[in-house]
Amino acid sequence: MREIFAGLPWWVKWIAVPAIALVVFGGLILSVLHFVVALLFKVLVFVALVGGLIYVVRRCRAGSSRSDW
Structure with a gap:
């Protein structure tokens, strides 16, 4: 893999290839990110x-222990 990128300019390695990857896999990345954020939000709501x-x-039990039922 290094031999393929060895003769290419720096901008191809660091700008063009990541840009192409974002275009191709952008929808997948966004859907995974959306899933993770939604899951974290649901966990936060569950904990709350x-x-x-x-x-x-606990508040009801503390209040009911003073009065006889």
Whole structure:
């Protein structure tokens, strides 16, 4: 692989080849990035909901322990 790029100018190696890769694989890269961001957002929402549930349950249990049911 190094022999292929050995005789080429620097701009082909560092500008043209990555630009072509972005054009060809850009949709795939964006879809993977979208999936990762959506997954992280769902994990964050899940953690917030579970944390809120734990907070509400502990608060209700602390309030109910003072009164006799």
